[in-house]
Amino acid sequence: MPKDSATSQIGLNSLGFAKPPSETRVLVAMSGGVDSSVVAAMLAREGYDVVGVTLQLYDHGAALAKKGACCAGRDIHDARRVAEEMGFPHYVLDYENRFQEAVIDEFADAYLAGATPIPCIRCNERVKFRDLLETAKDLEADCMATGHYIQRMGGASAAELHRAADPARDQSYFLFSTTQEQLDYLRFPLGHLKSKDETRALAREFGLIVADKPDSQDICFVPNGSYAAVIEKLRPGAAEPGRIIHMDGRDLGEHRGVIHYTIGQRRGLGVGGGEPFYVVKLDADRREVIVGPKSALSRSLIPVREINWLGDVPFTDGPDGGWQVEVKVRSTRPPRPATIRPISETTAEVELLAAEEGISPGQACVFYDTDGSRVLGGGWIHKG
Structure with a gap:
């Protein structure tokens, strides 16, 4: 495994510590997918004192959960199997209440207010890189490693955050809120890889059961990408109808609820008028979807x-x-x-x-x- 370029000084191990890997404890955040599994297996193979942790973020029997989602029941099972095969301890932590309060509730409220939230960023910021990171310190881990595709590099005075070597896999957009203090503690062993094929090749080399497991595509608690269905479940009565208003003041008809629309949307508006209309603004307080020409975006x-x-x-x-x-x-x-x-x-x-x-x-x-x-x-x- 190439050394983290922020810590590649002589005498340091690949994670940047002046001691043998066997004396370096690293907590690996394991989602049950191929990326974090490869990180854990890679570090275990190098001889690090690896502790795998998977977060239970929501009730897997609830309607919000879905097969194949990040941190769903199957994923916890897969993470546990990887830990057993590679010979390191694995723990499942119940973070349901934290996740509900820090991520899901804000997602619902922001969507109701007409915004287009990104809960994955809040999850990294408030759950993984805050609460789980503190757990890693409580376990006396020297650092915490994740399967994110981003690079940690050495700077003039402190570690820097850089985009992944593979632009197609780069996750820097979702990690912008990582603080300097967190960055000093975190490690991202996959950031230097040129493609996902390299990751899967490593998974096969380690004999991991998740080597060919598909990537998760949607937000973990949003089944099939249906945001509106989740919001209606979380906030009953949220899908109240309202008016579709043109920028020039014309009333073009009724909509099914602000939660069904996003800025820039063209399809599914259900209004005619010759020219194509796009959603240019959402006014949740007035329950109005404001539309106009593409140029207005x-x-x-x-x-x-x-x-x-x-x-x-x-x-x-x-x-x-x-x-x-x-x-x-x-x-x-x-x-x-x-x-x-x-x-x-x-x-x-x-x-x-x-x-x-x-x-x-x-x-x-x-x-x-x-x-x-x-x-x-x-x-x-x-x-x-």
Whole structure:
């Protein structure tokens, strides 16, 4: 296993500690998928004192759970099997209440307010990299390792966060809220791999039962990607109908409930009028879905809050005119040139060099350096 480039000094083991692997305890967060299983097996093969932990995040018998979802019953079984085969201890921790309060409830409330939330980021921020990380310290682990595709590299004064070597697998958008303190403790052994095929090849080399297990595609507690069905279950009566209003004030008809729509949506609006209409705004308080032409989706100014900054100097001590960076406003889009103008340590206005469409409250705006590699942090897009 290549050494973490943040800790590849002479005399250090591959995880960056000046002692043998056998004396280095590492907690591995195991979801039951191939990625985290390979991390655990890799470190166990190297001789590290590995402790595997899988989180039970919700009631697997409830309607919200689904077969094949992250941390569902089958996944706990698979993680346990990997630990047995590789000869290290494995524990299942009940985090249902924490997950409900820190992730699911906010997801439901944000969706009802007309935002497009990303619960996976909140899960990393509030559950895995906060609560589980503290558990790792309680177990006297030297570090915690995960199967995320992102790289931890050495910097001038501290560890840096960089995009994965494989752009197709890069998960930096979902990890922007990782703090410097957390980054110092975390390890990401898969970030240097060039493709998922390499990961599966390692799984076969280790003889893992999950070598050919499909990747999870949806949010773990959202069956078949049906957000509206989950919201209706969590918040009965949430799908109240309302009006579809054109930007110019025309009433175009009735909608089935704001929770069924997202910014940028075109299909399924159920209104005519010749020109194609797109959802440009959601007004949950008035129960209105506002539509307009595609051109109305373009924005260049983005208000951002809850900023986590990983730069070398304080966020508010940037150059005159603002930070020149690249940003991602959707996980599937490449970084684009932008200027960040700090308002406070945790709020800013981001100006895109070229306007983009479909920017929605509740999504993340993630900051990168100008070559698009190093993650400088990010924040949450809000309505302003």
